[in-house]
Structure formats: structure tokens, C-alpha cells
Amino acid sequence: MLALKAEKISKQYRLGQVGTGTLSHDLNRFWHQIRGKEDPYLKIGEANDRTSKGTSDYVWSLRDINFEIEQGDAVGIIGRNGAGKSTLLKLLSKVTKPTTGKIYTNGRIASLLEVGTGFHPEMTGRENIFLNGAILGMTRKEIKRKFDEIVDFxxxxxxxxxxxxxxxxxxYVRLAFAVAAHLESEILIVDEVLAVxxxxxxxxxxxxxGDVSRGEGRTVLFVSHNIAxxxxLCQKGILLKDGNLITQGAIEKVINTYDLEFISKDKNFKIEYPVQPELDMQLLHAELHKPSSHNRLFTNNVLNFEFTIDVRIPVPNSYITIDVKDKNDELIYWTSDYTTERFIKNEKGIFKVQCIFPQYLLSSGFYxxxxxxxxxxxxxISHHQPEFKISFEIEEHEDSFLQKFGIVRPGKIGIESSWKSESLL
Known part of the structure; x- marks a missing residue:
């Protein structure tokens, strides 16, 4: 049974101050309507790319989106900032109407799009629980039955x-999520609430x-940048980019497409930091030396990192630290030069420092x-600019764990341990 269906839904927004300088547009639109012509402002507009300046006053936050969601499905909606994820949830929650297209729903919808959605700030937590239940169409008796469970959660x-x-x-978010998850709606829509x-x-x-979806058979739509x-949570997924639906289906397939579409294009082997003369010490340059002319790295490659450091005022016991994170932004390895002779702490100057990761330290994946x-x-902290990153992908080489044993090596650390055995008989 279908829980949600979207047919060619699009959402267009006008940039600038709403209600200012739009009389000519309104008259033009009205003139086309009385002549039986198509709305002229639905023909124009650009993709919602926040990084570039456009030429139109109109942008498409979503464009011709089609999908069907079965009852009991847990669906993850992923994509970068500006892809249209939150706009899609607002349309499905009926917070706003689509510019074109239709949405069909089967059952009551509970949505949590922002912290405290649907809460009245002057009312108590108790009163807001009953208010939210009433908005969902539940009786006071139904809400009372769930009340203690909501408060406890x-x-x-x-x-x-x-x-x-x-x-x-x-x-705020604890109570708001508890209300949305426990009141008896058939569809639960959650947008990045876990970030709080x-x-x-x-x-x-x-x-x-997970209990709501698998145990109770209710439909869950979940937007998050936490891919893990x-x-x-989800068995199915939808990938959006610049307001367009790129792919949908099994969550593994959607995440793999996301990796290929976005992450694998982010390879960056070199950082040039902007000079900040007010800092006592700062990194000027960081680079991962590629073992060959192409951008491919393998598990059997030695990773050689090189840094240039400007020491203007030596800071005692200073260390260079390295954070290695996977594509889900989880820290999987950390290292520092604290075990080596730290020549940079005692004198002014510009120095070159190297760090070498041994073969098989990292298993296949994006980092x-x-x-x-x-x-x-x-x-x-003398210098830290986390927005500057070296990014790369490691692949299994031809003599890999996969080739030897027929399975992909689990985990993120690939370095071998030392094993030995002896007979006790």
C-alpha cells in the first residue's frame, strides 16, 4: 500500500523581498491567465546553486520530482546543502504548496522540520503535547494514553x-521529537533533528x-547529513542535487551514487593556507605526495605528507596533529609528532616537516x-583551520585482502597484527 506519492512536483521561489516591486509581474501573470496562456514565470528560473550568481529573479528549489513510498518504508533523503531536501519535506508535510505537480498521502503525518515545530512558546510542555495531538487529529483520550510514554522518552x-x-x-528538541514519534501518525517526517x-x-x-518503521509498520522519511x-536506519533512499532527483531505490545504491557524484570528485592532495601574520605559528602548505601521476591511491601505497610551517614566535611543546576522518565525518585515526624530536619549538624560521603513513594503515574508502x-x-591551539582538507580515496590493490581471502576487509584500519601459535599437546 502506498503511503506517499509525488507526481512531477516542483517548487519555485522568487529572490529578494517578497511583495516589493512585483506589481508588473503580477499584472503580467494575470494577463496571461485571462488569455488562457501558461504562467510566464514558470518558464524561467535557474537551479538553486548557492555558489554562483544567477541572472534570474526566480530559482527552482525542486524540479519535476517523482517517487512512490510504500507503507512501512524507512526512506533516507540525502544530498548536499541546497539540494532541496528540506523544501521537499515541507511540501510533503503541507507546510507549503508545490508550484506544480501533485502529492498524494495516505494517513496522518507527524513532522519535525525544525526544533519545536508546532510548539507554542507561552504554553507548557504538557499543553503543547495535547496541542500537537489535536493538530494531528487525535482525541484527548488517545493523547492521554501516550502521555506518560512521551514524557518518559x-x-x-x-x-x-x-x-x-x-x-x-x-x-525543546527532546520533547518535540518525543511528541512526533509517539503520537499515532502513519507517516513520520524528520529533518536533521539529531544535530541538536x-x-x-x-x-x-x-x-x-527504527521501532516506528520496523516494529509498528509506520512510514519514516529522514533527512540527515550523517550518512552512517x-x-x-533506512532501507530505501532518495538522492537530490540542485533540486533534481538523481536516483532512488535501495539505500546502498543511493549512497554509492552519492559517493560517486560528490565525494569522489572532491579529491584534493594539496592545501595552501592563507597567511595569518597575527599567529605565532602557522601551517603554510600541506601536501600528500602522490606515488604516481594519476590520482589513484591503493592500500599498499605509502602515504607521504609534507608540511611547511612558519614559526614566528616559538610556542613551547608544540605538536603537529593529524585527524583522519571517513566520509561520514567519523574520526578513525589520529597521529602527532609528539614522539619525535620537535625542532620547530625552539627557534624562529620556516621549516619543512614530513609524516609517513605505512602501507595498509588505512583500508579502502574515502578519507x-x-x-x-x-x-x-x-x-x-596555534593553528587550526578545519575547512582546509586533504581528501583522497584508497582502493584495494591487485594483491589485496579481497584477492587473497575473497572478502572485503572490514573496518577502517588495515594494518596487520602479529600472530603466532604453538601446540600445547
Whole structure:
């Protein structure tokens, strides 16, 4: 049975101040309507690319989106910022109407698009639970039956009779998620709410959404930039780019397409940092030396990193630190030069420093690397610009673990341990 269906839905927005300088557009649109002509402003417009300046006052946040979602499906909607994910959820939640196309829904929808969606700040947590239930079309008796479970899940029992305007953002989102997940809607729509909560709450939310989908047979739509969370929760996925639907289907297929479409194009082997003369010490240059002329790296390659450091005022006990993160932004390896002779701390000058990762340290996958200069004795970070990253992909080589044993090596660290055995008989 279908829970949601979208037929050629599009959403167009006008840039600038709404209601200012639009009289000519309104008259032009009206003139076309009375003549039975197509709206002229639906023909123009550009993709919603935030990185470039356009020539039109209109942009398409979504364009000709088609999909069907079965009852009980957990669907992850992924894509970069500006892809149209939140706009799509607003259309499905009926917060706004599509410019063109139709949306068919089967059942009540509970949505959590922003922290405290549907909450009245002057009302208490208790009153807002009943308000949200009423908005969903539930009776007071139905809400009462779920009330204790909602409060227990949210962990804000002590403040349940306090106006929610006095809640912290964490308390707000805990209660808002608890209400959306526990009230008896057939479709649950969640947009990046987990970014606000702590790690324990995020885990609790993912577990609840899994129960809602698999255990209760309700439909879940989940937007997140945490690909690991999407993969863990969802069986199906939708990938958006610049307002267009790139692919849909099994979540593994969608994530692989996302990797190929975006991440694999992000390979960057060199960083040139902007000069910041106010810093005592700073990185000027960082580079991963490629073992060959092409951009491909293999698990049996030695990774050679080289840095240029400007020491203007030596900071005692300074270390270069390296963070290695995977495509899900999870830290999987950290290293520092603290075990080596640190010549850069005692004198001014510009120095070259090298760091070598041995063969098989990292298994196949895509990685981001950031660098910093840190002094633990003074608890001072001399230089850290996490937006500057070296990024690369590692592939299995022809004599790989896969070739030897017929399976892809699990985990992110690929370096071998030393094993030995002896007979005890």
C-alpha cells in the first residue's frame, strides 16, 4: 500500500523581498491567465546553486520530482546543502504548496522540520503535547494514553508544566521529537533533528525511528547529513542535487551514487593556507605526495605528507596533529609528532616537516585529513583551520585482502597484527 506519492512536483521561489516591486509581474501573470496562456514565470528560473550568481529573479528549489513510498518504508533523503531536501519535506508535510505537480498521502503525518515545530512558546510542555495531538487529529483520550510514554522518552518530566520558551534547545528538541514519534501518525517526517541532541539522545532517536518503521509498520522519511545514521536506519533512499532527483531505490545504491557524484570528485592532495601574520605559528602548505601521476591511491601505497610551517614566535611543546576522518565525518585515526624530536619549538624560521603513513594503515574508502598545531603544556591551539582538507580515496590493490581471502576487509584500519601459535599437546 502506498503511503506517499509525488507526481512531477516542483517548487519555485522568487529572490529578494517578497511583495516589493512585483506589481508588473503580477499584472503580467494575470494577463496571461485571462488569455488562457501558461504562467510566464514558470518558464524561467535557474537551479538553486548557492555558489554562483544567477541572472534570474526566480530559482527552482525542486524540479519535476517523482517517487512512490510504500507503507512501512524507512526512506533516507540525502544530498548536499541546497539540494532541496528540506523544501521537499515541507511540501510533503503541507507546510507549503508545490508550484506544480501533485502529492498524494495516505494517513496522518507527524513532522519535525525544525526544533519545536508546532510548539507554542507561552504554553507548557504538557499543553503543547495535547496541542500537537489535536493538530494531528487525535482525541484527548488517545493523547492521554501516550502521555506518560512521551514524557518518559523526552526526559523533561521535571519541566513538563513550565512554558517551553524557557526550555534549552536540547530540552525543546527532546520533547518535540518525543511528541512526533509517539503520537499515532502513519507517516513520520524528520529533518536533521539529531544535530541538536547529544550522542545518547541521537542513539535513542535512531532506535525509536527504527521501532516506528520496523516494529509498528509506520512510514519514516529522514533527512540527515550523517550518512552512517541514514544507512543504519533506512532501507530505501532518495538522492537530490540542485533540486533534481538523481536516483532512488535501495539505500546502498543511493549512497554509492552519492559517493560517486560528490565525494569522489572532491579529491584534493594539496592545501595552501592563507597567511595569518597575527599567529605565532602557522601551517603554510600541506601536501600528500602522490606515488604516481594519476590520482589513484591503493592500500599498499605509502602515504607521504609534507608540511611547511612558519614559526614566528616559538610556542613551547608544540605538536603537529593529524585527524583522519571517513566520509561520514567519523574520526578513525589520529597521529602527532609528539614522539619525535620537535625542532620547530625552539627557534624562529620556516621549516619543512614530513609524516609517513605505512602501507595498509588505512583500508579502502574515502578519507578527509585536517591538520593543526597544538601545545598541550599551554593548552593552546596555534593553528587550526578545519575547512582546509586533504581528501583522497584508497582502493584495494591487485594483491589485496579481497584477492587473497575473497572478502572485503572490514573496518577502517588495515594494518596487520602479529600472530603466532604453538601446540600445547
Amino acid at each position: 523526552s526526559g523533561v518530566e521535571r519541566y513538563i508544566d513550565t512554558p517551553v520558551k524557557r526550555y534549552s534547545s536540547g530540552m 541532541g547529544d550522542a545518547d539522545f541521537q542513539k535513542k532517536c535512531l532506535g525509536k525511528m 545514521a541514514v544507512k543504519n 578527509y585529513i585536517t591538520f593543526a598545531i597544538y601545545s598541550p603544556s599551554s593548552n593552546k
